[in-house]
Amino acid sequence: MEKTVYIRLRHRLQVRPDEVIFLKDIAQVIADEEIYEPLCKLALYQVTVNDRNIVVIDVMKVIRAITNLFPNMEVQSIGPAQGIVEIVAKKRKVSFPLFLLVWLLLFIGAALAIMNFHEDVSMQAVQLRIYTIITGEVDSKPLIFQIPYSIGLGLGMIIFFNHVFKKRLNEEPSPLEVEMFNYQLDLDNYVALHENKESMKRIDDH
Amino acid sequence: MMTINVVLVMIIGFAGGVAVGSGFVAFLAVLGIIPRLTQLTKTMKMIHYYEAAVILGALAGAIATLWNPVLFFTPFLLIPLGLAAGIFVGMLAAALTEVLNVFPILAKRIGVDGKIAILLMAFVFGKVIGSLFQWIYFVNR
Numbered sequence: 001m002e003k004t005v006y007i008r009l010r011h012r013l014q015v016r017p018d019e020v021i022f023l024k025d026i027a028q029v030i031a032d033e034e035i036y037e038p039l040c041k042l043a044l045y046q047v048t049v050n051d052r053n054i055v056v057i058d059v060m061k062v063i064r065a066i067t068n069l070f071p072n073m074e075v076q077s078i079g080p081a082q083g084i085v086e087i088v089a090k091k092r093k094v095s096f097p098l099f100l101l102v103w104l105l106l107f108i109g110a111a112l113a114i115m116n117f118h119e120d121v122s123m124q125a126v127q128l129r130i131y132t133i134i135t136g137e138v139d140s141k142p143l144i145f146q147i148p149y150s151i152g153l154g155l156g157m158i159i160f161f162n163h164v165f166k167k168r169l170n171e172e173p174s175p176l177e178v179e180m181f182n183y184q185l186d187l188d189n190y191v192a193l194h195e196n197k198e199s200m201k202r203i204d205d206h
Numbered sequence: 207m208m209t210i211n212v213v214l215v216m217i218i219g220f221a222g223g224v225a226v227g228s229g230f231v232a233f234l235a236v237l238g239i240i241p242r243l244t245q246l247t248k249t250m251k252m253i254h255y256y257e258a259a260v261i262l263g264a265l266a267g268a269i270a271t272l273w274n275p276v277l278f279f280t281p282f283l284l285i286p287l288g289l290a291a292g293i294f295v296g297m298l299a300a301a302l303t304e305v306l307n308v309f310p311i312l313a314k315r316i317g318v319d320g321k322i323a324i325l326l327m328a329f330v331f332g333k334v335i336g337s338l339f340q341w342i343y344f345v346n347r
Contacts, residue, residue, distance in 0.1 A: 152292020
């Protein structure tokens with residue numbers, strides 16, 4: 001009787017340089033007990049220096065390796081068709097001066113941007129008018145409106161991002177985290193198709 | 207001739223109002239502030255009342271700009287009013303930042319995936335300090 005093995009490639013995998021990638025690293029495997037062990041120890045790829053930092057392992061390569069080992073095996077692949085292997089040399093330390101520089105850049109940029117926005121939408125004129133409508137008096141600097149406004153500005157951004165430093169206001173992911181995730185997914189999609197020589201076939205005429 | 211003029215002006219005014227009103231709603235919809243607020247407060251069922259709030263707010267703003275009413279209230283009413291206006295503009299600014307998509311790229315470039323909240327606080331403090339600086343020191347100079 002023909003036996004079936006189910007594999008599901010992992011989306012992302014981090015390895016050290018010069019490591020050998022085994023089937024159990026790159027995929028979740030369901031198989032009969034007598035073949036499970038040899039399957040898990042099936043070497044798929046030797047990471048070398050030439051690989052730089054990303055290797056894409058196509059599911060076809062995995063199936064080919066499994067059928068080489070067990071010719072009568074039926075392989076069922078579930079999930080993504082490519083696994084992305086990220087080669088991590090050593091943990092990259094965040095350089096603190098660089099971080100400080102970016103922090104200051106964002107800080108000053110945000111301050112300038114909000115001042116430009118206020119000028120652009122004539123915020124001062126509107127505020128003076130609101131002051132006059134509510135109180136009936138004229139004040140060229142209605143700080144009683146403007147200081148709560150400025151604090152509210154920061155509060156609104158915090159509410160939107162659902163973040164106060166490390167503390168979260170509730171369980172849901174913030175729009176920024178979703179955005180980060182989407183960006184990573186786009187990058188992965190690009191890498192999976194672009195770094196994978198099997199996924200494209202071109203006319204070779206140069 | 208007079209009647210035609212009046213009707214023409216009414217049509218132009220009405221058409222302008224329709225265009226600006228639909229544009230305003232489209233702008234709010236693109237930013238996604240209302241869905242974000244309902245998501246945070248878990249009040250999806252009340253969304254129609256939020257629609258009414260936006261419409262009434264826009265009408266109140268139109269009345270305030272066109273009729274110049276004067277209410278003679280206490281200035282302390284301006285504190286909650288200013289806070290609410292600030293929160294709304296803050297959410298607006300945050301939504302725009304998100305649309306710009308700079309943060310994910312920036313965080314990847316300098317490799318601070320874990321510290322993105324601190325970068326975010328740079329943005330928040332920048333807005334608050336910039337705004338305070340403008341109103342307390344920068345204007346009328």
